[in-house]
Amino acid sequence: MISVVIIGTGNVAQNLASALYGVLEIHLSGILGRSEASVSYFEGKVNVILDWMEIPKADIYIIAVKDDAIKEVSDALNVEGMVVHTSGSVGLDALSKHERRGVFYPLQTFTAGKIIDFKTVPMCLEVFNEKDMEILETLGRKISNKVQHIDSAQRKVLHVAAVFVNNFTNYMYTIGKQICNENDLDFSILYPLIKETAAKIETLSPEAAQTGPAIRSDLKTLHGHLTLLTDEKHRTLYKLISNAIKASNQNENEEKL
Amino acid sequence: MISVVIIGTGNVAQNLASALYGVLEIHLSGILGRSEASVSYFEGKVNVILDWMEIPKADIYIIAVKDDAIKEVSDALNVEGMVVHTSGSVGLDALSKHERRGVFYPLQTFTAGKIIDFKTVPMCLEVFNEKDMEILETLGRKISNKVQHIDSAQRKVLHVAAVFVNNFTNYMYTIGKQICNENDLDFSILYPLIKETAAKIETLSPEAAQTGPAIRSDLKTLHGHLTLLTDEKHRTLYKLISNAIKASNQNENEEKL
Numbered sequence: 001m002i003s004v005v006i007i008g009t010g011n012v013a014q015n016l017a018s019a020l021y022g023v024l025e026i027h028l029s030g031i032l033g034r035s036e037a038s039v040s041y042f043e044g045k046v047n048v049i050l051d052w053m054e055i056p057k058a059d060i061y062i063i064a065v066k067d068d069a070i071k072e073v074s075d076a077l078n079v080e081g082m083v084v085h086t087s088g089s090v091g092l093d094a095l096s097k098h099e100r101r102g103v104f105y106p107l108q109t110f111t112a113g114k115i116i117d118f119k120t121v122p123m124c125l126e127v128f129n130e131k132d133m134e135i136l137e138t139l140g141r142k143i144s145n146k147v148q149h150i151d152s153a154q155r156k157v158l159h160v161a162a163v164f165v166n167n168f169t170n171y172m173y174t175i176g177k178q179i180c181n182e183n184d185l186d187f188s189i190l191y192p193l194i195k196e197t198a199a200k201i202e203t204l205s206p207e208a209a210q211t212g213p214a215i216r217s218d219l220k221t222l223h224g225h226l227t228l229l230t231d232e233k234h235r236t237l238y239k240l241i242s243n244a245i246k247a248s249n250q251n252e253n254e255e256k257l
Numbered sequence: 258m259i260s261v262v263i264i265g266t267g268n269v270a271q272n273l274a275s276a277l278y279g280v281l282e283i284h285l286s287g288i289l290g291r292s293e294a295s296v297s298y299f300e301g302k303v304n305v306i307l308d309w310m311e312i313p314k315a316d317i318y319i320i321a322v323k324d325d326a327i328k329e330v331s332d333a334l335n336v337e338g339m340v341v342h343t344s345g346s347v348g349l350d351a352l353s354k355h356e357r358r359g360v361f362y363p364l365q366t367f368t369a370g371k372i373i374d375f376k377t378v379p380m381c382l383e384v385f386n387e388k389d390m391e392i393l394e395t396l397g398r399k400i401s402n403k404v405q406h407i408d409s410a411q412r413k414v415l416h417v418a419a420v421f422v423n424n425f426t427n428y429m430y431t432i433g434k435q436i437c438n439e440n441d442l443d444f445s446i447l448y449p450l451i452k453e454t455a456a457k458i459e460t461l462s463p464e465a466a467q468t469g470p471a472i473r474s475d476l477k478t479l480h481g482h483l484t485l486l487t488d489e490k491h492r493t494l495y496k497l498i499s500n501a502i503k504a505s506n507q508n509e510n511e512e513k514l
Contacts, residue, residue, distance in 0.1 A: 067478065068477075089478050089482075107449070108449055108450055108453060109453055109457070111461055114457070116453065120449045121449055124446075146449075148446065154440060154442060156481070158437070158442060159482075160436055160482045160486065160495075161434075161436040161437055161447060162433070162447065162450055163469050163482065163495075164429045164430075164432045164433045164436070164495075165433040165450060166450050166454045166468070167468060167470075167471060167472075168494075169429045169451075169455075170457075170468075171467065171498055171501065171502050173421075173422055173458055173463035173466075174463040174467065174505070175418075176418040176419070177463055177464075179417055180418050183411060183414040185407075185415060189403075189405065190415075190422050191458060191459060192378060192379060193364055193365055193423050194423075194455050195455050195458075196365060196366055196373065197426055197427055197455065198426075198452050198454065198456075199455075200368055200371070201448060201451055202448060203371065204368055204371075205434070206427050206428070206430035206431040206433075206434055207431055207434075209366075209430075210427055210428065211366060211423070211424060211427075212420050212424030213420070213424075214424060215424075218325070221346050224346065224413070225346075225416075228414055233504070234421075237425075237498065238417075238420075238421075240497055241425045241428055244490050245424070245428050247490070248431070
């Protein structure tokens with residue numbers, strides 16, 4: 001039996017609690033929140049704790065709070081078990097108060113009110129003392145089929161890559177929606193395209209999947225699109241990304257937008 | 258019964274043929290290709306035609322060729338039925354040789370060797386003579402549950418929006434893969450994140466789904482990421498898109514990258 005306390009009540013904490021709750025040989029001993037309101041999601045499901053003095057003893061404490069609060073929470077935590085955080089961009093050293101420290105980073109995007117199937121979430125694990133890997137890996141394997149050892153340097157790189165494929169991709173959706181809205185078109189007409197673009201990735205490399213006027217160096221269509229884009233920010237992005245795609249096709253000597 | 262001839266043998270033609278083949282009250286009379294090699298995919302399944310003089314009579318001729326070949330193919334076509342093309346960015350006037358002309362644009366990305374379930378593909382229809390809409394709509398509804406009337410102006414705007422959510426998103430995947438490769442990380446670790454980013458769109462607007470250091474104006478993480486990006490093109494895109502996301506959060510007076 002591995003006992004776990006989660007510190008934090010946000011989307012990651014909610015998803016972790018949901019994944020850990022009721023799993024054989026795991027005991028979710030409690031969730032620590034800052035206020036009654038913050039723990040309302042968990043009430044009736046998990047032992048909620050509002051008082052730091054009442055944190056139960058546990059094998060692993062998972063700090064699932066905002067990046068810039070991790071160090072502060074870690075420093076305030078007086079416990080004997082292992083302490084891990086769940087961040088992609090914060091180093092292991094933020095937990096340096098605790099000899100037994102590690103990282104338990106779920107490489108996924110979590111949304112309020114949406115519980116993800118954790119079995120498919122890559123769990124990126126790191127420990128300070130190698131002997132702590134066994135228990136963290138056991139915990140990881142209980143909830144996910146994709147447990148990997150990723151050190152801090154790799155994790156930071158992964159986080160940058162994640163910013164491109166998630167944050168920036170989502171911003172492309174935002175622009176697509178803005179263009180639709182400005183022209184009285186329903187953004188939902190693009191949902192099947194958005195889903196297929198992502199689904200393709202498992203059978204085709206993104207280089208091979210690249211289509212559109214930029215990769216074809218179809219200047220007529222590219223210029224036509226620019227005349228349709230009225231927002232200067234959209235135009236700037238359109239030019240820059242199109243030129244980057246054109247260049248990836250070894251057409252660097254061709255006319256740029 | 259509606260008889261159809263497809264002109265072209267690429268990904269769109271293959272997917273259309275697969276969707277139309279065997280459907281009740283549709284007769285796929287033939288596929289016209291330029292060479293034996295080009296029609297090999299269809300042989301044994303559909304009547305393949307290599308000689309323009311042997312094009313069968315049909316109710317609808319679907320020109321599914323590259324954008325810049327549509328006008329030329331249309332001009333070479335001496336037929337009496339209705340002639341439509343399948344392009345998002347070419348106007349109806351490319352078919353001006355034919356009085357009965359229209360557009361039959363599937364708003365989806367098609368990949369060699371991958372046949373899509375057409376039922377979910379938005380079919381964007383346009384006709385020159387209003388009386389031709391009935392037959393085109395009947396054809397559309399036979400293969401898709403999402404038939405819409407979209408005129409040339411709207412279609413061109415949709416195509417720009419599609420470039421952002423498909424072409425540019427796919428390029429974000431390419432960069433994610435390059436960052437992984439440069440650091441000996443397997444790109445496939447990002448697949449679940451990519452899929453969930455797209456899946457989210459049906460339950461959450463992209464504005465509400467935006468996460469990451471840029472929307473939080475987390476300059477420490479943003480600058481940290483820039484130190485990790487070695488490719489100048491990646492750095493430029495990272496700065497531009499991050500600044501756009503920051504600005505969307507009404508933080509326009511804050512420090513830019």
